[in-house]
Amino acid sequence: MTDVSTDGVRATRASNDVTGLSAAELAEKIASRELSSVEVTRAHLDRIAEIDGELGAFLHVGGDEALAAAEAADAAVAAGEAPSALTGVPLALKDAFTTTDAPTTCGSRMLEGWMSPYDATVTARLRAAGIPILGKTNMDEFAMGSSTENSAYQVTRNPWDTTRIPGGSGGGSAAALASHQAPLAIGTDTGGSIRQPAAVTATVGVKPTYGTVSRYGLIACASSLDQGGPCGRTVLDTALLHEVIAGHDARDATSVSAAVPDVVAAARAGAGGDLSGVRIGVVSQLQGEGYQDGVLASFREACDTLTGLGATIVEVDCPHFTYALGAYYLILPSEVSSNLARFDAMRYGLRVGDDGTHSADEVMALTRAAGFGPEVKRRIMIGTYALSSGYYDAYYGQAQKVRTLIARDFAAAYEQVDVLISPTTPTTAFHLGEKVDDPLSMYLFDLCTLPVNLAGTAAMSVPSGVDPADGMPVGLQIMAPALADDRLYRVGAAYEAARGPIG
Structure with missing residues (x-):
C-alpha cells in the first residue's frame, strides 16, 4: 500500500520538494525564475501518479494540457507579463466546473465522458491568470453528499487516514491539497462542501459571499445556495486564489456588481497577529450536545488563542439556527428537482433505451433511472413532493420563511460583533461506509455550515488542531457578513499564525 498516512503527507514538506511549498512560496519562486512553472507542474503530476491510485482524489488528470499551460506561464514570466500573482502555480479543479479540454461529469454517470463546448467563468479566469x-x-x-462516497466513479479517501472520508461534496479537492498533489484547488459550497472537507483534512476552505464568484458554467445543484470558492493549505494561499476568481460576471444573473474586498491585504495584515478591537461572537446553537469532545476542546482552545490576540469574545444567540437543517433539506431538494430536470436524455449526456422500441418518455425514464445515483434520486423525489400542488406552501414556502429568520439572526448578530465562530463540523471525519445507510446522520455532519448558505453570507474553515482521541483534524469556522469576506482572512490569518502547524 502506498504510504499516505499523516507521516506520508509530512514527508512531502522537505525543503527540496516543491510539492511541500505553499502556493505563495511557489508563486514567488516562479516569479523570480528560481523555479519554472513546468518544474512545479511536473512535480505535482508526478505526485499524483505516485499516490492518487490509493486516494482517488482525481477523476481526470490533464498532464499534457497542464504542462502546455505551464510553458505559456513561464514564457509570460520571462517576458515580464505575468497576468496574476499566482501565474504558473498549478491547481486542482472540482469536476462541477465546465472545461473545454477535459470531461465534466459532476461525479455522475449521467454526464460520463461529456465534453463541454465552453469554459465556466471560473475556469476562464484561472486560465487568464x-x-x-x-x-x-x-x-x-x-x-x-457529505463524504464523496456518492460519486458514480470512485471513493475518495482522507490522506490523514485512508479508512476515513475526506468530507463532501468536495472531498477530491480537499484530499488533493492535504496530500500535496496540488497547492491550490477550487471547490463549490452549497451547504458546506468547501468548509467541511477543509475541516476534516486540515486545509483551508472559503465560501465567499453569494454572488461574488460567478456560477456561469458551474453545473447547478441548488441555484440559490451554490457558490464556488477557493481552497488552499494556508489562509494567504486561499486569499490569493480568491482574488483571481472573484468579481462581477454579466453572464451570471445572480452575480453582484459590488467590489470584492481586498482579501489578500487582509490576510497579510492578519498574519501580524493583532486582533485588538475585533469583536467575535460564539454562536450558542453551534456547540454542545452531539459534538465530539475533542472538537469542543479544540474550539475552546481557539477561543483562548483569539482572546490572546486581543479580540473580544462574546456569546451570541441565533435562535433560528436550530431550524436550518430542516429548511435546507426542503429548499435544496426543491431546487435540485427543478435543475436536474434538464437531464432528460434528449439533448446531451447519457441515453438509455434509444433502440426504436421505446417512446421519448420511456427513454427519459430509463435514462434517469440508470444515470442518477440513490442520493440524487432521493433528493429529486423529496423536492418534487415539496413543490407539488397542495404541499408547496406547507413545505417549500415555510422553509423560505425560516430562511428569512436565519438571515435576520445573522443580521442581528453582526450588529454586535464583527465575525462569528463555531466548530466547522460536530465531529472529525467518520469511517468510510459508516453513514451510507443513514442519510439523516450524514446530513447532520453539515449542521454548522448550513446557516451561512441559507443567508448568502461568507465563511471560512481553518485548521484548529487534532483530536487526540483519533488523531484526526478539527476545523474552526469563521463567519462574516455579506461582502465582508476580508474579515475572514484577517481573523483566519491571525489565528493561523498564532496556532502554528497542525499535527
Whole structure:
C-alpha cells in the first residue's frame, strides 16, 4: 500500500520538494525564475501518479494540457507579463466546473465522458491568470453528499487516514491539497462542501459571499445556495486564489456588481497577529450536545488563542439556527428537482433505451433511472413532493420563511460583533461506509455550515488542531457578513499564525 498516512503527507514538506511549498512560496519562486512553472507542474503530476491510485482524489488528470499551460506561464514570466500573482502555480479543479479540454461529469454517470463546448467563468479566469489546471477532482454526484462516497466513479479517501472520508461534496479537492498533489484547488459550497472537507483534512476552505464568484458554467445543484470558492493549505494561499476568481460576471444573473474586498491585504495584515478591537461572537446553537469532545476542546482552545490576540469574545444567540437543517433539506431538494430536470436524455449526456422500441418518455425514464445515483434520486423525489400542488406552501414556502429568520439572526448578530465562530463540523471525519445507510446522520455532519448558505453570507474553515482521541483534524469556522469576506482572512490569518502547524 502506498504510504499516505499523516507521516506520508509530512514527508512531502522537505525543503527540496516543491510539492511541500505553499502556493505563495511557489508563486514567488516562479516569479523570480528560481523555479519554472513546468518544474512545479511536473512535480505535482508526478505526485499524483505516485499516490492518487490509493486516494482517488482525481477523476481526470490533464498532464499534457497542464504542462502546455505551464510553458505559456513561464514564457509570460520571462517576458515580464505575468497576468496574476499566482501565474504558473498549478491547481486542482472540482469536476462541477465546465472545461473545454477535459470531461465534466459532476461525479455522475449521467454526464460520463461529456465534453463541454465552453469554459465556466471560473475556469476562464484561472486560465487568464496563468494557472495550469492539473485535472478535475472527484465529488459527490451533482454535489449531493457529505463524504464523496456518492460519486458514480470512485471513493475518495482522507490522506490523514485512508479508512476515513475526506468530507463532501468536495472531498477530491480537499484530499488533493492535504496530500500535496496540488497547492491550490477550487471547490463549490452549497451547504458546506468547501468548509467541511477543509475541516476534516486540515486545509483551508472559503465560501465567499453569494454572488461574488460567478456560477456561469458551474453545473447547478441548488441555484440559490451554490457558490464556488477557493481552497488552499494556508489562509494567504486561499486569499490569493480568491482574488483571481472573484468579481462581477454579466453572464451570471445572480452575480453582484459590488467590489470584492481586498482579501489578500487582509490576510497579510492578519498574519501580524493583532486582533485588538475585533469583536467575535460564539454562536450558542453551534456547540454542545452531539459534538465530539475533542472538537469542543479544540474550539475552546481557539477561543483562548483569539482572546490572546486581543479580540473580544462574546456569546451570541441565533435562535433560528436550530431550524436550518430542516429548511435546507426542503429548499435544496426543491431546487435540485427543478435543475436536474434538464437531464432528460434528449439533448446531451447519457441515453438509455434509444433502440426504436421505446417512446421519448420511456427513454427519459430509463435514462434517469440508470444515470442518477440513490442520493440524487432521493433528493429529486423529496423536492418534487415539496413543490407539488397542495404541499408547496406547507413545505417549500415555510422553509423560505425560516430562511428569512436565519438571515435576520445573522443580521442581528453582526450588529454586535464583527465575525462569528463555531466548530466547522460536530465531529472529525467518520469511517468510510459508516453513514451510507443513514442519510439523516450524514446530513447532520453539515449542521454548522448550513446557516451561512441559507443567508448568502461568507465563511471560512481553518485548521484548529487534532483530536487526540483519533488523531484526526478539527476545523474552526469563521463567519462574516455579506461582502465582508476580508474579515475572514484577517481573523483566519491571525489565528493561523498564532496556532502554528497542525499535527
